Amino acid sequence: MRCVIARFPFELTKSGVLETMAGVKPEAVNGESVVIGRREYPAMQVGAVITRQDRRDFSAREVVRAMTRLGFTCRTRPAAADGPLRQASALFGPPTVV
Numbered sequence: 012m013r014c015v016i017a018r019f020p021f022e023l024t025k026s027g028v029l030e031t032m033a034g035v036k037p038e039a040v041n042g043e044s045v046v047i048g049r050r051e052y053p054a055m056q057v058g059a060v061i062t063r064q065d066r067r068d069f070s071a072r073e074v075v076r077a078m079t080r081l082g083f084t085c086r087t088r089p090a091a092a093d094g095p096l097r098q099a100s101a102l103f104g105p106p107t108v109v
Contacts, residue, residue: 014077016062017069023061025081031061043071046084054078054085 014023032047035056043054055066058074075085 012081014080016058016073016077017064019062019064021062021077023077023081025083028057028061028078028081028083032057035060040088042088043075044086044088045075045078046086051086 012023014021029047032050032052035052037050037052038056040051040053044051045054045057046052047057054071054074057078058064058069058071059066061074062069079085
């Protein structure tokens with residue numbers, strides 16, 4: 012299937028993506044991700060491996076759009092919640108000036 016990533020057309024197939032990503036160790040996911048096989052990869056890592064382009068040249072959204080069209084499951088991680096220290100501080104309210 013013809014997919015455009017970073018203004019360049021790529022002929023991608025599901026089997027080709029599976030083959031390319033085989034043996035690639037997934038990085039930590041903290042944003043949009045793509046499930047390939049039994050592993051979950053960050054969208055930017057998938058784009059970099061498949062296109063052989065620098066990660067600054069494309070967006071995670073472009074990769075997610077292309078991978079969704081190929082039939083892969085894509086996920087979005089919610090923004091990290093406040094840690095326990097911030098939650099405890101919030102209980103005391105905003106700081107007051109004396």
